[in-house]
Amino acid sequence: MPSNSHSATAPSHPGLAARSLAVTAIDDFLTKSQPLDETLERLLDTPAARELPDRDRGLVRAIAMAAIRRLGTIAKALEERIERGLPNHSGQLEAILISGAAQILFLDVPDHAAVDLSVRLVQANTDAKRFTALSNAVLRRIAREKDEILKKSDPLTIDTPEWLANRWIKAYGAENAAKIAAAFRSEPAIDLTMRADPEIWAEKLNAKILPTGSLRLRDRTPVRALAGYEEGAFWVQDTAAALPVRLLDPKPGEIIADLCAAPGGKTAQLALSGAHVTAVDRSEKRVARLSQNMQRLGFSVDVVVADASLWRGGPFDAILLDAPCTATGTIRRHPDVAWLKTEEDLAKLTRLQQRLLDHSAELLKPGGRLIYCTCSLEPEEGEEQIKTCLARNPSLRLVPFEAKKLPWLGEELADAITPQGFLRTLPFMMPDDDPRLAGLDGFFAAELKKI
Numbered sequence: 001m002p003s004n005s006h007s008a009t010a011p012s013h014p015g016l017a018a019r020s021l022a023v024t025a026i027d028d029f030l031t032k033s034q035p036l037d038e039t040l041e042r043l044l045d046t047p048a049a050r051e052l053p054d055r056d057r058g059l060v061r062a063i064a065m066a067a068i069r070r071l072g073t074i075a076k077a078l079e080e081r082i083e084r085g086l087p088n089h090s091g092q093l094e095a096i097l098i099s100g101a102a103q104i105l106f107l108d109v110p111d112h113a114a115v116d117l118s119v120r121l122v123q124a125n126t127d128a129k130r131f132t133a134l135s136n137a138v139l140r141r142i143a144r145e146k147d148e149i150l151k152k153s154d155p156l157t158i159d160t161p162e163w164l165a166n167r168w169i170k171a172y173g174a175e176n177a178a179k180i181a182a183a184f185r186s187e188p189a190i191d192l193t194m195r196a197d198p199e200i201w202a203e204k205l206n207a208k209i210l211p212t213g214s215l216r217l218r219d220r221t222p223v224r225a226l227a228g229y230e231e232g233a234f235w236v237q238d239t240a241a242a243l244p245v246r247l248l249d250p251k252p253g254e255i256i257a258d259l260c261a262a263p264g265g266k267t268a269q270l271a272l273s274g275a276h277v278t279a280v281d282r283s284e285k286r287v288a289r290l291s292q293n294m295q296r297l298g299f300s301v302d303v304v305v306a307d308a309s310l311w312r313g314g315p316f317d318a319i320l321l322d323a324p325c326t327a328t329g330t331i332r333r334h335p336d337v338a339w340l341k342t343e344e345d346l347a348k349l350t351r352l353q354q355r356l357l358d359h360s361a362e363l364l365k366p367g368g369r370l371i372y373c374t375c376s377l378e379p380e381e382g383e384e385q386i387k388t389c390l391a392r393n394p395s396l397r398l399v400p401f402e403a404k405k406l407p408w409l410g411e412e413l414a415d416a417i418t419p420q421g422f423l424r425t426l427p428f429m430m431p432d433d434d435p436r437l438a439g440l441d442g443f444f445a446a447e448l449k450k451i
Contacts, residue, residue: 017048019121024095069335070106183439258319279304322375326345329377329443350381375442397449398420399449401445423446
């Protein structure tokens with residue numbers, strides 16, 4: 001529902017500015033299909049937003065993320081309580097109601113504050129203010145009927161788009177599909193990959209050491225405020241995303257290409273091994289960020305802005321291909337992915353992955369190894385992609401992973417090695433009593449060797 005109307009008055013009531021930014025982020029997602037992270041980064045980088053206290057800046061992100069993470073539940077609750085549906089030409093009304101409902105249902109915000117400040121935003125929005133009474137009544141009713149709404153909210157059937165739910169049931173079975181959807185409901189903690197001394201840093205940062213060696217932060221401290229950030233002691237990387245480089249097992253002096261490399265977590269891991277690394281990515285903006293990350297971390301890598309499916313380089317001892325994908329394994333961190341991606345995207349991306357795999361085979365030395373990985377739960381971007389790649393490329397052989405040869409996976413992730421010898425992490429693996437400290441991204445990886 002497009003909304004070009006501007007607020008009639010500038011937010012001045014305590015907490016209103018943060019909620020106004022969250023509403024804008026939600027509205028951009030609903031009306032322009034804007035990825036949430038990009039929108040939040042842009043909104044929080046404005047002069048006014050930079051002046052907000054850290055707590056309010058955190059609230060902006062918390063509201064927007066909760067709103068999209070539980071969009072199915074919120075949309076159903078609103079639909080059942082607005083008899084004639086949302087009115088047309090109502091400005092940011094939909095986004096304001098979703099933001100208010102997210103606070104009432106899922107955040108530690110007093111109901112009266114969530115209702116009052118949402119109603120103030122409605123009153124301040126030129127096209128929405130005609131619906132002030134409606135907004136007040138609907139949000140109060142949601143607050144009264146909170147328990148009933150939450151009781152009826154099912155992770156797979158309500159908070160997951162139907163096309164994805166059906167795919168996961170087909171690929172993993174109904175029970176595992178339900179567990180995946182439930183895992184995606186929890187806000188995840190931040191994982192760090194350390195340069196060295198994880199035990200020492202775990203104590204300094206109040207972090208849990210995961211079996212794979214990553215650290216998981218117990219606190220919600222902003223990353224840039226953490227001890228060790230400025231001196232490049234670590235980088236942010238989900239523990240699942242750190243596995244492909246461990247599987248590649250890079251050696252000092254090896255010549256390695258990191259294709260589709262930005263933002264550079266895997267590049268940093270490769271550089272830490274002492275390998276000579278060339279990082280390739282087609283996005284100038286993302287490559288600039290990768291270069292900044294390498295500078296902070298003190299790593300020297302060759303950085304190339306190019307389409308990795310066409311770029312000529314090498315030959316290489318090893319290649320890491322973290323291919324563009326639907327990213328459905330990252331919905332814990334990026335809840336908008338569930339609602340922005342489509343089956344048409346899947347078809348386009350699988351074709352791109354094919355081109356990248358075929359081209360990677362050409363860049364490898366004989367005897368060279370290739371790790372192909374995606375942060376997707378979709379078999380077409382993983383198991384099926386490798387099967388068809390091997391049929392097209394007689395020079396490549398699958399090197400199956402064996403859990404017993406990978407002790408660093410730990411018992412919790414030994415099941416991530418499939419009978420075919422692939423790595424397939426699922427978001428509900430690595431349980432913890434605290435849902436925030438549990439789970440990991442859904443990832444696929446396979447190793448191929450050039451004969």
